[in-house]
Amino acid sequence: xxxxxxxxxxxxxxxxxxxxxxxxxxxxxxxxxxxxxxxxxxxxxxxxxxxxxxxxxxxxxxxxxxxxxxxxxxxxxxxxxxxxxxxxxxxxxxxxxxxxxxxxxxxxxxxxxxxxxxxxxxxxxxxxxxxxxxxxxx
Amino acid sequence: xxxxxxxxxxxxxxxxxxxxxxxxxxxxxxxxxxxxxxxxxxxxxxxxxxxxxxxxxxxxxxxxxxxxxxxxxxxxxxxxxxxxxxxxxxxxxxxxxxxxxxxxxxxxxxxxxxxxxxxxxxxxxxxxxxxxxxxxxx
DNA sequence: CTACAAGTTCAAGTCGACTTAAGGTCAAGA
DNA sequence: TCTTGACCTTAAGTCGACTTGAACTTGTAG
Numbered sequence: 619x620x621x622x623x624x625x626x627x628x629x630x631x632x633x634x635x636x637x638x639x640x641x642x643x644x645x646x647x648x649x650x651x652x653x654x655x656x657x658x659x660x661x662x663x664x665x666x667x668x669x670x671x672x673x674x675x676x677x678x679x680x681x682x683x684x685x686x687x688x689x690x691x692x693x694x695x696x697x698x699x700x701x702x703x704x705x706x707x708x709x710x711x712x713x714x715x716x717x718x719x720x721x722x723x724x725x726x727x728x729x730x731x732x733x734x735x736x737x738x739x740x741x742x743x744x745x746x747x748x749x750x751x752x753x754x755x756x
Numbered sequence: 757x758x759x760x761x762x763x764x765x766x767x768x769x770x771x772x773x774x775x776x777x778x779x780x781x782x783x784x785x786x787x788x789x790x791x792x793x794x795x796x797x798x799x800x801x802x803x804x805x806x807x808x809x810x811x812x813x814x815x816x817x818x819x820x821x822x823x824x825x826x827x828x829x830x831x832x833x834x835x836x837x838x839x840x841x842x843x844x845x846x847x848x849x850x851x852x853x854x855x856x857x858x859x860x861x862x863x864x865x866x867x868x869x870x871x872x873x874x875x876x877x878x879x880x881x882x883x884x885x886x887x888x889x890x891x892x893x894x
Numbered sequence: 895c896t897a898c899a900a901g902t903t904c905a906a907g908t909c910g911a912c913t914t915a916a917g918g919t920c921a922a923g924a
Numbered sequence: 925t926c927t928t929g930a931c932c933t934t935a936a937g938t939c940g941a942c943t944t945g946a947a948c949t950t951g952t953a954g
Contacts (some may be wrong), residue, residue, distance in 0.1 A: 624901075625883075631884065634902090636943055643939090654950045655902045676855045680941070692871045693862075700863035707856040710813075711849055718813045718845040724831075725838035733803070733830045746769065746804075746806035754834035762931070773931085774913055782911095792920050793932045818911070 621650055621658035631667040646670060646684050648691060662691065669693055676707060717740065759788055759796035769805040784808060784822050786829055800829065807831055814845060854879070 628635045643655070647666050649657040666687065673683040685692045688694030695703075720741045729735040766773045779785045780795070785804050787795040803827065811821035826832030833841075858879045867873040 634943080635940080639902090640942060653901095654948080655948095656900075657879075657902090664884060665877075665880050668880040672855055672858070672880070672883050674941095675851055676859075692869060693876075694870065695862075697863045700859050702862065704856050704860045707852055707859065711852050711856065713813050714845055714849050714852070717810050718808070718842050718849065720837050721845065722842045724833075725835045725842065731830060732832070739803075742803050742806040742810075745810050746802060772913080775911080777932090778912060793918095794920085794930075795932085812911095 621660060622663075623653075624657050624659070627659050627663060627667075631664055632754070633667055633671075641667075641670065641680070644680055644684065646680060646687070666691060677710065678703075716745075759798060760801075761791075762795050763795070765797050765805075766799060769802055771805055771809075779805075779808065779818070782818055782822065784818060784825070804829060814841075817849065 622630070624638055626633045627633070627638055629636075633641075638647065638659075642649060647659070647663050647670075650660040651658050655752075669684055669686065670680075674680075675688060678686075686693055686695050720738065722740075724732045724735065724738050727735045727738065729738075732738050760768070762773045762776055765771070765776060771778075771779075776785070776797075781789060785797070785801050785808075787801075788798040789796050807819055807820075807824065811819075815832075816824075820856060823832055824831055858876070862870045862873065862876050864875045865876065867876075870876050
């Protein structure tokens with residue numbers, strides 16, 4: 619079993635050594651041991667880092683991502699939690715998609731000022747309504 | 757022309773008053789005047805806040821969003837910039853979509869541990885490769 | 895054996911986007 | 925006129941995710 623030192627993990631994963639130490643401190647990854655002071659990582663940490671990267675890309679916090687691993691460091695999530703996360707992502711994708719459509723429309727719209735384009739206004743109103751419905755307080 | 761005080765804007769937009777002041781300080785919105793000390797906002801600020809909300813949902817920073825408004829406070833972006841943003845969003849949507857698919861697959865996958873599912877492994881490897889290709893340093 | 899590159903720890907700093915606290919002002923109603 | 929409540933300003937604090945700096949240790953090559 620070949621162990622990797624921190625710079626090798628950093629190189630192969632593209633994650634900075636300082637971030638790796640940070641992840642270890644937070645309990646997202648674990649080193650397999652030490653050679654002197656130096657951490658040695660098992661190769662499975664690369665997969666774990668890939669999961670971490672994915673999770674971050676999806677907007678999860680490190681704390682949430684940590685919860686996605688079992689005590690053995692292998693990904694372990696209840697199916698229902700996963701489905702909830704997938705639904706969250708769907709919402710986000712929907713929002714981004716309408717935003718993208720709106721932006722693309724505005725880019726192609728012949729109105730001299732975007733604000734004068736009725737479709738732009740409509741999209742804005744829709745998103746405004748969404749927010750008024752879930753206010754920050756009370 | 758009816759002017760709104762800050763709490764009315766907060767109520768209608770769902771944005772906290774402190775955030776509104778913050779946005780004004782950063783130049784994203786402007787108050788139409790004052791009554792005594794109190795800010796008064798024109799109704800157009802609600803549309804601007806909707807755009808700000810959308811921009812945030814799309815992952816833009818306040819600074820970037822600020823750049824989406826002309827000096828008059830109306831959205832103003834060159835068509836080419838808009839198309840670039842739309843393309844960025846497409847990328848992001850693509851990433852989130854594959855992540856969602858992966859998560860949903862894992863949720864439905866019969867393998868006792870996710871890590872044993874070949875598809876899961878494949879997806880992880882793909883994302884690992886992406887990162888190794890763009891390392892943080894040098 | 896010694897020097898050195900590569901690692902280590904711990905504390906503090908950074909960045910963005912706000913929020914909170916403390917103390918001040920003022921328009922409007924009783 | 926007095927009080928009050930809504931708002932004001934400024935500074936400092938918070939949170940997450942790291943990064944940076946300073947001072948220290950150690951396996952390994954020469």
